[in-house]
Amino acid sequence: TLAASDGDDDVDMTAGKSIYMVSDGTGWTVEHAVGAALGQFEHCLVDRGCAVNTHLFSGIDDLERLMEIIKQAAKEGAMVVYTLADPSMAESAKQACNIWGVPNIDMLGPITQSIASHLNVSPSGGPRKYPLTDEYFRRIEAIEFTIKQDDGALPQNLHKADIVLAGVSRTGKTPLSIYLSQKGYKVANVPIVMGVPLPETLFEIDPEKVFGLTINPLVLQTIRRARAKSLGFSEGMRSNYSEMDHVREELEYARRILARNPVWPIIEVTGKAIEETAAVVLRLYHDRKHKCSMPRISKRY
Amino acid sequence: TLAASDGDDDVDMTAGKSIYMVSDGTGWTVEHAVGAALGQFEHCLVDRGCAVNTHLFSGIDDLERLMEIIKQAAKEGAMVVYTLADPSMAESAKQACNIWGVPNIDMLGPITQSIASHLNVSPSGGPRKYPLTDEYFRRIEAIEFTIKQDDGALPQNLHKADIVLAGVSRTGKTPLSIYLSQKGYKVANVPIVMGVPLPETLFEIDPEKVFGLTINPLVLQTIRRARAKSLGFSEGMRSNYSEMDHVREELEYARRILARNPVWPIIEVTGKAIEETAAVVLRLYHDRKHKCSMPRISKRY
Ligand SMILES: Nc1ncnc2c1ncn2[C@@H]1O[C@H](COP(=O)(O)O)[C@@H](O)[C@H]1O
Numbered sequence: 232t233l234a235a236s237d238g239d240d241d242v243d244m245t246a247g248k249s250i251y252m253v254s255d256g257t258g259w260t261v262e263h264a265v266g267a268a269l270g271q272f273e274h275c276l277v278d279r280g281c282a283v284n285t286h287l288f289s290g291i292d293d294l295e296r297l298m299e300i301i302k303q304a305a306k307e308g309a310m311v312v313y314t315l316a317d318p319s320m321a322e323s324a325k326q327a328c329n330i331w332g333v334p335n336i337d338m339l340g341p342i343t344q345s346i347a348s349h350l351n352v353s354p355s356g357g358p359r360k361y362p363l364t365d366e367y368f369r370r371i372e373a374i375e376f377t378i379k380q381d382d383g384a385l386p387q388n389l390h391k392a393d394i395v396l397a398g399v400s401r402t403g404k405t406p407l408s409i410y411l412s413q414k415g416y417k418v419a420n421v422p423i424v425m426g427v428p429l430p431e432t433l434f435e436i437d438p439e440k441v442f443g444l445t446i447n448p449l450v451l452q453t454i455r456r457a458r459a460k461s462l463g464f465s466e467g468m469r470s471n472y473s474e475m476d477h478v479r480e481e482l483e484y485a486r487r488i489l490a491r492n493p494v495w496p497i498i499e500v501t502g503k504a505i506e507e508t509a510a511v512v513l514r515l516y517h518d519r520k521h522k523c524s525m526p527r528i529s530k531r532y
Numbered sequence: 533t534l535a536a537s538d539g540d541d542d543v544d545m546t547a548g549k550s551i552y553m554v555s556d557g558t559g560w561t562v563e564h565a566v567g568a569a570l571g572q573f574e575h576c577l578v579d580r581g582c583a584v585n586t587h588l589f590s591g592i593d594d595l596e597r598l599m600e601i602i603k604q605a606a607k608e609g610a611m612v613v614y615t616l617a618d619p620s621m622a623e624s625a626k627q628a629c630n631i632w633g634v635p636n637i638d639m640l641g642p643i644t645q646s647i648a649s650h651l652n653v654s655p656s657g658g659p660r661k662y663p664l665t666d667e668y669f670r671r672i673e674a675i676e677f678t679i680k681q682d683d684g685a686l687p688q689n690l691h692k693a694d695i696v697l698a699g700v701s702r703t704g705k706t707p708l709s710i711y712l713s714q715k716g717y718k719v720a721n722v723p724i725v726m727g728v729p730l731p732e733t734l735f736e737i738d739p740e741k742v743f744g745l746t747i748n749p750l751v752l753q754t755i756r757r758a759r760a761k762s763l764g765f766s767e768g769m770r771s772n773y774s775e776m777d778h779v780r781e782e783l784e785y786a787r788r789i790l791a792r793n794p795v796w797p798i799i800e801v802t803g804k805a806i807e808e809t810a811a812v813v814l815r816l817y818h819d820r821k822h823k824c825s826m827p828r829i830s831k832r833y
C-alpha cells in the first residue's frame with residue numbers, strides 16, 4: 232500500500248519541475264514553508280499545467296552530502312530551499328548553488344538574523360535539537376488525553392479538558408481534536424446523536440471551553456454517503472445515516488441542543504480544512520480568556 | 533485549566549521582547565518558522581537571559597487590521613514576521629513597519645518569488661485556502677485509522693497499515709503514530725509486554741513496514757516512574773512497571789522479539805522528540821521503498 236501523502240514518490244518524477252528541500256534537522260520547517268508557498272500556484276497545479284515534485288533531504292549536517300545534493304539538483308534542473316543552522320554550511324550551500332546555477336533560497340538565515348538583531352543576541356549556529364522541555368511532555372500528555380476522550384469516551388473527564396468539541400457525526404471532531412492536541416491542548420469531543428442523551432457533565436463544566444461544530448446539510452450528506460459506502464453499511468443503515476431528511480433533522484436537533492447554552496460558540500466547518508477550523512477555535516478560545524482588544528494567541532518562549 | 537502550549541499567555545508579557553506573527557491564513561506557517569528560528573536562541577532562552585513573547589494574529593486580510601497590529605507592534609517595540617499572499621498587503625506591511633521603525637520580515641514573499649521564477653508562473657496572490665483535495669481526505673482517513681489501531685487494537689487490520697510500530701510501554705508509540713498519521717500515513721502500534729503474546733498478524737504482514745522502537749533503560753525508568761505517579765499506581769504495581777530489573781528485562785525481551793525478524797529496523801528514541809523520530813522512520817520507510825542512492829522523501833504537487 233502507499234502512504235497517502237507521499238505515495239506519489241512512486242510516480243514518474245521526470246515530468247515537471249523539482250524543488251529540493253534540505254535541512255540539517257527534520258526538514259519539517261522547510262516542508263511546511265514550501266507547502267504554503269505552493270498554495271500560491273494552485274491555479275496551475277490543479278490542472279497539471281505545472282507539475283511540481285518536492286524532494287526532502289533531512290539530517291544533512293556534513294558538507295559532503297550537502298554538495299552531493301546540490302550537484303544532483305544542478306543535474307536535474309531543480310531549485311534548492313534549505314534550512315541549515317550552521318552559518319558556514321548555509322554559506323557553502325548558497326555558493327555552490329550560485330556556481331552551478333541552481334536557484335536557491337535560505338528559509339532560516341534571514342529570520343534568524345532578524346531575530347538576532349531584535350534580541351541583540353547571537354544565534355547558536357548549533358545543530359537542530361528539539362528540546363525535551365516540560366512543555367514538550369505536556370504536549371505528549373495532551374495527545375494521549377485527547378485520544379482517550381475520543382468519541383464521547385470517559386465523560387467524567389470532561390472537566391479536565393481545555394477544549395470540548397460537540398457536533399453530529401462527520402463534522403470532523405476527531406481529526407480536529409487531534410490537531411489541537413498536538414499544539415498542547417487537552418481536547419475531548421462529544422458526538423451529538425439523536426436519541427442518545429448527552430453526558431450531564433457537558434452542562435456542568437466551564438461553558439467557556441465548549442465549542443459546537445455545524446455544517447451545511449448538503450455537504451454533510453455527501454460526506455456521510457461516502458463514509459457509509461466505505462464502512463460497508465447496509466441499505467437500511469445507510470439511509471438513516473445519510474438520507475437528507477435524517478441529516479436535516481439531526482442538524483436541527485444539534486442546533487437546539489447547542490442553543491441550550493448560549494455561551495457556546497457555533498463554528499461552521501463547511502469547506503474548511505481541519506487546520507482552518509483549528510485556527511478559528513483557538514482564536515475564540517484565547518479571546519474569551521483574555522478579552523483582548525486585538526485577537527491574538529500569545530506564548531512565552 | 534490552562535492549555536499547555538499557550539498557558540503562558542496568562543503570564544506577565546511586559547518583560548522580554550515581543551515577536552508579532554501575522555498571517556492572512558491560519559498563521560501556522562509563520563508560527564512554525566519562528567519556532568524553528570527561536571531554536572537558535574535556546575542558549576539564552578533557557579536561563580531566561582532573553583525572554584521572548586510571540587503573538588499570533590491570524591486571518592488578517594484587510595489593511596485596517598493590519599495597520600492596527602503594526603501600530604501596536606511599534607508601541608510595544610515588537611518585531612513583525614508576516615505571511616500575506618496579496619502582494620499589495622505584503623508591501624503595505626513592509627512600508628508601515630519601515631515608517632514606524634518596526635523590524636520586519638516577510639516569510640512568504642521571497643520563497644514564493646523564487647518558486648515563481650523557477651516554474652515560470654505567476655503566483656495567484658489569492659487568499660489562503662487549504663484545498664479539500666483527495667489527498668486531504670486520505671490524510672483525515674489516516675488519522676482515524678491510526679486512532680482505532682492504537683495500543684495493539686484490531687490486530688486483524690495490521691495489513692492495512694502503511695507503518696507498524698512495535699515497542700515496550702513509554703517508547704512514544706502513540707504520539708509518534710499520531711504525528712505520522714497527520715502526514716497521511718496509516719499507522720498501527722503494537723505494545724511489547726512481557727507475558728503477553730504478540731498478534732500473529734505482526735509476523736505475517738510485509739516486514740518492510742514494521743519498525744521497532746527502543747530506549748535507554750535508565751531514561752525509560754525515569755519516564756515510567758513519572759507516569760506511574762501520575763496514573764496513581766500503587767507501590768506494588770509501580771515497582772513492577774518502573775523498577776530497574778523489570779525495565780531491563782522487558783527491554784531485553786523486546787530486543788529478542790524484534791530480532792526474530794532481522795528486516796525490522798530498531799530505532800533508538802532516547803532523547804529524541806517525536807518529530808525527530810518521525811523523520812528517522814520516514815527516511816527509512818522511503819529508502820526501503822526506493823533504494824535511492826540519495827535518501828529522500830518525494831512528493832508530487
Ligand atoms: N532547538 C533548535 N536548536 C537549534 N536549531 C534548531 C532548533 N530548532 C530548529 N533549528 C533549526 O531550524 C531548522 C529547521 O529544523 P527542522 O524543522 O527540524 O528541519 C534547522 O536548520 C534546525 O537546525
Ligand SMILES: Nc1ncnc2c1ncn2[C@@H]1O[C@H](COP(=O)(O)O)[C@@H](O)[C@H]1O
Pocket residue numbers: 266267268269270271273555556557558559560561562615616617640658659660661662663
Ligand atoms: N492553498 C493556498 N492558496 C493560497 N495561499 C496559500 C495557500 N496556502 C498557503 N497560502 C498562503 O501561505 C501563507 C501561510 O498560510 P497559513 O499557514 O495558513 O498562515 C498565507 O499567507 C496564505 O495566504
Ligand SMILES: [Mg+2]
Pocket residue numbers: 382404405
Ligand atoms: Mg469521531
Ligand SMILES: [Mg+2]
Pocket residue numbers: 683705706
Ligand atoms: Mg500508547
